Amino acid sequence: MTIEVKNLVKKFGSFKALDGVDLKVDNGELLALLGPSGSGKTTLLRIIAGLDWPDAGDVSFNGEDALAQGARERHVGFVFQHYALFRHMTVFENVAFGLRVQPRAVRKDEATIRTRVKELLDLVQLDWLADRYPSQLSGGQRQRIALARALAIEPRILLLDEPFGALDAKVRKELRRWLRSLHHEINVTSIFVTHDQEEALEVANRVVVMDKGRIEQIGSPDDVYESPATAFVHGFIGESIELPIQVEGGVIRLGDRPLRLAADGLAPGASKLFVRRHDMLVGPPGSGAFEGAIRHVRNFGPVQRAEVALSGGETIEIDAPRDKELRAGDTIGLEPRRYRIFAGA
Amino acid sequence: MSALAARRRTLPGFGLTMGLTLSWLSVIILIPLAGLFLRSLELSPEQFWNILSSRRTLNALRVSFGLAFAAACVNLVMGSIIVWALVRYRFPGRRLFDAIVDVPFALPTAVAGVALTALFAEKGWLGGPLAALGIKVAFTPVGIFVAMIFIGIPFVVRTVQPVLQDLDPEIEEAAGSLGASRWQTIIRVILPSLAPALLTGLALAFARAVGEYGSVIFIAGNLPNISEIAPLLIVIRLSEFRYADATAIAVVMLVVSFVIIFAVNRLQRWAQSRIPER
Numbered sequence: 001m002t003i004e005v006k007n008l009v010k011k012f013g014s015f016k017a018l019d020g021v022d023l024k025v026d027n028g029e030l031l032a033l034l035g036p037s038g039s040g041k042t043t044l045l046r047i048i049a050g051l052d053w054p055d056a057g058d059v060s061f062n063g064e065d066a067l068a069q070g071a072r073e074r075h076v077g078f079v080f081q082h083y084a085l086f087r088h089m090t091v092f093e094n095v096a097f098g099l100r101v102q103p104r105a106v107r108k109d110e111a112t113i114r115t116r117v118k119e120l121l122d123l124v125q126l127d128w129l130a131d132r133y134p135s136q137l138s139g140g141q142r143q144r145i146a147l148a149r150a151l152a153i154e155p156r157i158l159l160l161d162e163p164f165g166a167l168d169a170k171v172r173k174e175l176r177r178w179l180r181s182l183h184h185e186i187n188v189t190s191i192f193v194t195h196d197q198e199e200a201l202e203v204a205n206r207v208v209v210m211d212k213g214r215i216e217q218i219g220s221p222d223d224v225y226e227s228p229a230t231a232f233v234h235g236f237i238g239e240s241i242e243l244p245i246q247v248e249g250g251v252i253r254l255g256d257r258p259l260r261l262a263a264d265g266l267a268p269g270a271s272k273l274f275v276r277r278h279d280m281l282v283g284p285p286g287s288g289a290f291e292g293a294i295r296h297v298r299n300f301g302p303v304q305r306a307e308v309a310l311s312g313g314e315t316i317e318i319d320a321p322r323d324k325e326l327r328a329g330d331t332i333g334l335e336p337r338r339y340r341i342f343a344g345a
Numbered sequence: 346m347s348a349l350a351a352r353r354r355t356l357p358g359f360g361l362t363m364g365l366t367l368s369w370l371s372v373i374i375l376i377p378l379a380g381l382f383l384r385s386l387e388l389s390p391e392q393f394w395n396i397l398s399s400r401r402t403l404n405a406l407r408v409s410f411g412l413a414f415a416a417a418c419v420n421l422v423m424g425s426i427i428v429w430a431l432v433r434y435r436f437p438g439r440r441l442f443d444a445i446v447d448v449p450f451a452l453p454t455a456v457a458g459v460a461l462t463a464l465f466a467e468k469g470w471l472g473g474p475l476a477a478l479g480i481k482v483a484f485t486p487v488g489i490f491v492a493m494i495f496i497g498i499p500f501v502v503r504t505v506q507p508v509l510q511d512l513d514p515e516i517e518e519a520a521g522s523l524g525a526s527r528w529q530t531i532i533r534v535i536l537p538s539l540a541p542a543l544l545t546g547l548a549l550a551f552a553r554a555v556g557e558y559g560s561v562i563f564i565a566g567n568l569p570n571i572s573e574i575a576p577l578l579i580v581i582r583l584s585e586f587r588y589a590d591a592t593a594i595a596v597v598m599l600v601v602s603f604v605i606i607f608a609v610n611r612l613q614r615w616a617q618s619r620i621p622e623r
Binding site: 049050051070071072074075076077078080082084085086087088089097098100101102149150152153 | 518522
């Protein structure tokens with residue numbers, strides 16, 4: 001099933017949740033909608049599901065107008081952040097719900113329903129919980145049951161709203177991997193919403209980065225990380241050093257200090273320079289584009305993180321390999337191995 | 346006990362509060378009820394039976410329990426709809442309507458009785474048009490029914506309201522996206538989730554209506570065998586100094602009410618057991 005969204009606009013009062021969104025999702029894709037809260041990602045997902053309606057724009061599934069149908073007719077599996085399981089029903093009945101409410105003409109007989117539910121519980125590896133109630137399950141188990149319930153109706157599309165948002169870090173990591181292998185197995189077109197970049201980059205085939213109701217960039221996880229299209233994407237994904245600079249007469253200035261960086265092809269005026277923390281290479285004083293004094297150093301897993309006061313006045317954090325000798329108080333030179341400059345303040 | 350006391354040290358006052366609870370409940374509830382039973386023991390079983398099987402007593406009990414149950418059922422249905430509107434929709438005046446629900450709680454029952462009687466009397470605002478249709482409300486059992494609905498409604502609304510407020514609208518969206526129609530969502534998802542609260546509301550409204558006196562006697566007309574409620578009959582017997590008769594009727598009311606409340610309670614437990622605590 002392909003999904004096409006055209007020029008979608010949605011307002012809540014004076015707040016523009018979606019401000020002209022265009023998106024095409026290919027058949028069998030696992031797509032992540034990534035953005036900070038208030039970026040419109042959940043609104044977009046709910047409109048695709050038929051739980052919300054846009055003020056303007058089109059949504060089509062396989063070329064046919066989806067907005068003409070309600071949530072009930074769209075055959076879309078939706079997984080909620082807080083599971084939304086029916087707490088008066090057993091796990092088994094929760095999963096069977098979508099099959100039991102089908103119109104009588106197409107409803108399967110009880111034996112078929114039982115077999116199907118059993119298969120789904122096997123798929124999410126929780127067949128041993130069939131007779132429990134949702135309140136007796138852990139968060140991770142509940143979310144897997146919610147997923148099994150959504151899959152029961154053989155959805156054309158699977159939508160997941162912050163599916164792991166309410167879970168603790170360890171369970172979240174397990175479920176991420178599990179979701180990816182599950183998607184590989186069932187191969188249904190899926191979109192999930194997250195504000196966790198690691199989750200988006202690890203799970204999705206393609207990532208849509210959103211901010212303030214607009215799409216900032218669509219690309220593979222490598223694309224959005226390695227070549228961010230906008231200042232927002234660079235700042236949001238990966239840990240970046242962000243410096244306000246001034247481009248003037250072929251020279252880049254940080255505060256009043258000229259930087260030894262090429263300014264070719266840059267528009268004059270206020271701009272922003274972005275460097276990944278681990279792309280700042282440490283050298284002896286006088287080398288590199290920047291100079292600064294180390295404030296303090298902390299060991300941080302495989303790297304050491306140093307806080308450096310640049311001579312321009314800004315304080316930044318850099319990541320360096322553990323074997324590099326850094327001491328608080330030292331003056332060092334810094335050379336960005338790679339950097340990006342985006343015009344505008 | 347000492348082990349328990351030692352464990353409870355973080356929250357002191359168990360002995361004191363428990364003692365107060367027991368003595369208070371005894372003085373206020375248990376001793377009066379025991380007195381009632383003791384009083385009725387003064388009657389021989391035969392006398393007891395004669396009082397109860399008299400036509401007037403039976404009719405009074407039938408009127409009280411029958412109409413109270415019917416009124417509680419009406420309150421259950423209408424109360425649920427009112428709760429739904431108050432919780433799920435935002436409309437101007439919502440808070441006012443929400444406050445109005447409490448009026449039957451707060452109003453002295455005699456005042457309510459007088460007001461209802463004036464309203465439904467043959468020359469009243471509602472009684473007039475109804476009389477034209479051939480429906481007589483005031484001074485008939487229908488009047489009792491109306492008064493019982495009036496005093497019972499807040500019990501259903503106030504018991505169900507917090508539960509519906511806690512019910513996440515997401516579960517309705519989930520049901521919808523799984524293909525359930527609106528009606529299926531209500532029957533299969535919402536009502537079962539509310540069932541324990543609905544049953545509690547029903548039981549409370551019923552208990553209140555059975556015991557209601559003040560508002561009913563004004564509108565009932567109080568014709569023996571037709572529109573005479575059991576509590577009124579008790580008062581009449583007392584004023585005739587037939588104390589044994591009065592207590593016998595009271596004991597029966599007590600036992601029947603207790604059995605009904607107990608049954609509803611079991612039913613409610615059963616419904617609740619299917620929704621374990623989160």
